[in-house]
Amino acid sequence: MDRTKIPVDLILAKVAAEAEAAQHRLEKARDIFLGPLATDIGATPYEVVYQEERVRLKYYRPAAPRLKTPLLLVHALFNRETLLDLQPDRSVVQNLLKEGLEIYLVDWGLPTRMDQFLTVDDHINGYLDNMVDFIRRRHGIAQVNLMGVCLGGTFAVIYAALHPEKIRNLITTVSPIHFDITKGLLHIWMKEIDVDRLVDAFGNLPGNLVNAAFLLLNPPRLLLDKYLGFLENMDDKAFVENFIRIEKWIFDSPDIPGETVRQLVKDLYQENRLVQGRMEVGGRRVDLGQVTMPLLNIYGRYDHLVPPEACEVLSKQAGSRDTKDICLDTGHIGLYVSSRFQKEIVPQIAAWLLAREG
Amino acid sequence: MAQEFSKKTASEPLLAAWIKWTMDFWDAMAQMGPGLTGEGQAGNPTSSEAGAPGNPWLLSLKLWQAFFSLLTEPGTVAAVFQGIKAPSAIILSMAQAGWGGYFHLHRQWLEAWQETGPSSGGNDFETLDQDIFKICPEIYEQDFRQLMNLPHLGLAGLTREGVNRATEKFTQFQTAMAEFIYLLYLPVKKSLRAMRREQEQGGEKKIPEDFKEYYKSWLRTLEGHYMTLFQSQEYIRTLSHTLIALEEFTTAKQELLAEALEALSLPSRRDLDELCREIYLLKKSAREMAKKLAPAEPSREEG
Numbered sequence: 033m034d035r036t037k038i039p040v041d042l043i044l045a046k047v048a049a050e051a052e053a054a055q056h057r058l059e060k061a062r063d064i065f066l067g068p069l070a071t072d073i074g075a076t077p078y079e080v081v082y083q084e085e086r087v088r089l090k091y092y093r094p095a096a097p098r099l100k101t102p103l104l105l106v107h108a109l110f111n112r113e114t115l116l117d118l119q120p121d122r123s124v125v126q127n128l129l130k131e132g133l134e135i136y137l138v139d140w141g142l143p144t145r146m147d148q149f150l151t152v153d154d155h156i157n158g159y160l161d162n163m164v165d166f167i168r169r170r171h172g173i174a175q176v177n178l179m180g181v182c183l184g185g186t187f188a189v190i191y192a193a194l195h196p197e198k199i200r201n202l203i204t205t206v207s208p209i210h211f212d213i214t215k216g217l218l219h220i221w222m223k224e225i226d227v228d229r230l231v232d233a234f235g236n237l238p239g240n241l242v243n244a245a246f247l248l249l250n251p252p253r254l255l256l257d258k259y260l261g262f263l264e265n266m267d268d269k270a271f272v273e274n275f276i277r278i279e280k281w282i283f284d285s286p287d288i289p290g291e292t293v294r295q296l297v298k299d300l301y302q303e304n305r306l307v308q309g310r311m312e313v314g315g316r317r318v319d320l321g322q323v324t325m326p327l328l329n330i331y332g333r334y335d336h337l338v339p340p341e342a343c344e345v346l347s348k349q350a351g352s353r354d355t356k357d358i359c360l361d362t363g364h365i366g367l368y369v370s371s372r373f374q375k376e377i378v379p380q381i382a383a384w385l386l387a388r389e390g
Numbered sequence: 391m392a393q394e395f396s397k398k399t400a401s402e403p404l405l406a407a408w409i410k411w412t413m414d415f416w417d418a419m420a421q422m423g424p425g426l427t428g429e430g431q432a433g434n435p436t437s438s439e440a441g442a443p444g445n446p447w448l449l450s451l452k453l454w455q456a457f458f459s460l461l462t463e464p465g466t467v468a469a470v471f472q473g474i475k476a477p478s479a480i481i482l483s484m485a486q487a488g489w490g491g492y493f494h495l496h497r498q499w500l501e502a503w504q505e506t507g508p509s510s511g512g513n514d515f516e517t518l519d520q521d522i523f524k525i526c527p528e529i530y531e532q533d534f535r536q537l538m539n540l541p542h543l544g545l546a547g548l549t550r551e552g553v554n555r556a557t558e559k560f561t562q563f564q565t566a567m568a569e570f571i572y573l574l575y576l577p578v579k580k581s582l583r584a585m586r587r588e589q590e591q592g593g594e595k596k597i598p599e600d601f602k603e604y605y606k607s608w609l610r611t612l613e614g615h616y617m618t619l620f621q622s623q624e625y626i627r628t629l630s631h632t633l634i635a636l637e638e639f640t641t642a643k644q645e646l647l648a649e650a651l652e653a654l655s656l657p658s659r660r661d662l663d664e665l666c667r668e669i670y671l672l673k674k675s676a677r678e679m680a681k682k683l684a685p686a687e688p689s690r691e692e693g
Binding site: 145146149150154158217221224225226232233235248249250252256 | 609612613616620621627629630636637641662669670671
């Protein structure tokens with residue numbers, strides 16, 4: 033058989049040189065690891081102003097407020113809200129504060145077995161509505177600004193449709209509304225999942241199972257290349273700190289209340305009821321036509337988890353006459369982990385809100 | 391309320407669990423992988439060549455395992471999450487093991503490069519190693535199912551049926567998991583074959599002198615194969631089957647535990663779940679009543 037001729041000596045010499053460089057890198061890395069490292073996430077100072085069972089409401093005060101209407105941020109149940117405050121120079125929270133926005137951030141907490149029967153209704157018409165009312169009372173205002181992240185944005189849309197009188201402006205970021213699409217691995221996989229068996233067996237959906245599912249979205253990058261990248265950059269202190277912060281966030285997925293998972297998978301991923309106006313929450317039909325407040329809809333062009341097709345339909349279905357779509361050249365979490373996108377989009381969000389302050 | 395800063399996250403056990411999952415994954419790879427330098431017989435995942443001494447695939451995997459096993463040391467995990475003040479020896483061992491794996495992978499790919507065996511078709515997962523999807527269930531049917539006729543184990547309060555059911559479900563889960571993990575391995579095999587074929591078709595055989603470029607190119611190919619796999623009916627079916635097996639095993643285990651608890655006059659999970667449901671409904675009623683009684687208009691509490 034014909035065999036490819038390879039100058040093995042040359043290549044092995046190159047490998048040896050790389051090995052020597054790696055040794056130097058290790059020596060430098062040792063100094064970094066032995067020194068102090070800043071790896072805290074969610075480190076921006078806040079005040080817990082409201083708590084209901086496991087759910088907490090964090091309040092962040094800006095140095096110089098520019099808007100009188102505060103912004104309530106709603107994260108998805110599947111990951112922690114610390115994504116919005118990952119590190120000082122790449123923090124959505126800090127960048128919004130710099131723009132003079134008063135911020136409230138929902139921390140859904142860590143569900144236990146006691147929480148397995150909590151439904152979508154309990155989260156939206158219960159916890160979320162109570163927090164909105166708390167903010168309205170606290171500020172003496174009739175409406176708040178609402179911004180949602182991923183499925184937290186889907187929650188925000190449902191809430192805005194059910195309680196439009198309490199929301200002044202609505203912002204969604206990478207929030208799926210249309211689920212019957214052929215792109216997006218989660219959308220494909222979820223259609224075949226027997227969610228009844230899953231919930232009946234586990235009670236709550238285990239966070240570890242969610243982690244495994246996210247890692248399986250791209251094994252070459254998430255199980256191999258990421259760690260090789262770490263080895264290659266372990267002599268860079270800032271890289272090491274950021275790497276640990278993101279790893280902390282990735283592996284901090286909480287369990288999710290089973291009954292909520294059951295309804296989300298069936299109504300959204302399998303039957304696509306929201307966009308058809310057939311979803312019911314707390315005995316009331318969710319009508320996207322009731323989303324009449326100004327709407328800013330942001331999503332990522334290269335988002336494989338929540339593709340643009342899942343998001344862009346919102347502006348067309350919503351009852352609002354004041355809608356704006358922004359499609360960024362990034363993936364699912366690019367907006368939250370990239371300083372470049374934060375510098376680009378956060379001032380736009382602030383300007384958009386300011387223009388609608390009244 | 392008091393000013394709060396970020397509290398410690400609950401990541402440590404999750405990270406440890408994931409690392410264990412990763413190690414198990416690589417372990418399964420080492421056990422099942424047909425070997426990159428050989429063409430391992432289709433449908434024969436336990437081919438002896440995979441376990442042969444000196445097999446570079448196995449060696450690389452062992453090194454990666456060593457790297458991950460160091461990560462699982464409680465001290466290391468704790469150190470990572472406490473701002474990293476681990477002894478330098480741990481860090482160096484971790485890094486050396488990791489780099490060792492990297493270089494061995496490099497060497498292994500070089501050897502795979504020189505291999506000019508027959509290449510498989512492009513991205514068609516339906517036509518590759520189909521037999522593997524039949525092998526595991528067959529092993530189960532032929533070997534394990536017969537073992538289910540166990541004598542009474544004599545454990546207090548446990549019925550033979552309950553023990554048998556849990557054991558059977560466990561075995562089924564293991565079988566499904568093995569099938570699933572092997573499916574996850576296929577893109578690695580296919581991507582290496584595709585890389586080699588691409589070079590062969592180029593006529594002039596390019597030499598992968600710059601390993602990094604070669605690695606990046608391989609990674610892109612691998613990603614493409616995974617994307618194809620993940621959208622295939624074969625993958626979706628296997629994923630669904632594995633989840634069902636996990637659910638059935640979990641349920642069987644819980645039922646077995648419930649039997650034991652019942653024999654000891656202790657409340658079972660089902661009893662506690664019923665209690666949780668009653669408390670949930672009571673709290674919900676109380677919240678709805680409180681909401682009806684609360685003032686409707688907002689009033690400023692504080693700035």
